[in-house]
Amino acid sequence: MNPLVYIRAFWQSWWILLAAVCLSAGAGLAFSYSQRPVYKAETTFIANPKMDADSGELLDRIDILARRTGLVTNYCEILQSTLIADQAIAILNVPASAIAPYDISCVVLPDASVLQLEVEGPSPLLAADLANALGAAGLSYLTNLYDIFELRQLDPATPPDQPDSPNHLTDLTLSIILGLVGGVGFIVLRQTLLDYFQPPAGSVEKVHA
Secondary structure, eight states, X not given: OOHHHXXXXXXXXXXXXXXXHHHHHHHHHHHHHHSOOBEEEEEEEEEEEOSOSOHHHHHHHHHHHHHOHHHHHHHHHHHTSXXXXXXXXXXXXXXGGGGTTOEEEEEEOTTSSEEEEEEEESOHXXXXXXXXXXXXXXXXXXXXXXXXXXXXXXXXXXXXXXXXXOOHHHHHHHHHHHHHHHHHXXXXXXXXXXXXXXOOHHHHHXXXX
C-alpha cells in the first residue's frame, strides 16, 4: 500500500468527500428539525432534620441523615411514584392523558441531601407546572412520614426557554463527521478496488511487447 497513491486519490476525488458531507449534513438537519421538541423543567429539594430538638439530638439526626443515604433515595422514589403523579394531576386539574407524554425522574445529587426532580415533555409550561405540582403533592405526603426528618423545596421549576432536545448544532456536527468518515471510507475502498483490478503499468507493457 503506497500512501502517495491514496493521497493523490483524495486530492483527485475531493468532490466525493464534499458530496458525502453535504448529503450527510442535509439528512442530519432534516432529521433534527423533524423531531418534536422536548423541554426539561427541574426543581430541587433538600432533606434535613426537623428543628424540634435540642442541639445534641439535632446533631444525632444530622449524623443519621449523612450516613443513611437510602433515606434520601426513598424521598426520590416517592416523588416519582404513581401515587404522587395522580395527586399532581388533581392539583393541575388536567386529564391523565395530558401528562402521558411527560417523563418524570428524580436523582440524588452526589455527596448531598439534595434531590433534583426533572420533568421532560413537549410543553415548557406544563413541564414546569407538573414539576411543581409533583413537589407540592410530595411535600404534603411526606410531612408526617418521618418524625425526625423533613423535605423542603429549594428552587421551584420555571418554564425552560430552549428545548433540551433536539440539539440542532450537535446533530449537524455529528452528521458532518459521519459524512467525512463515509466519504473517506468510500474513496479508500474505491482506490483499493482500482489497484486490485488494474494491472501495474509495467506488466501491461510486457504483454504488448
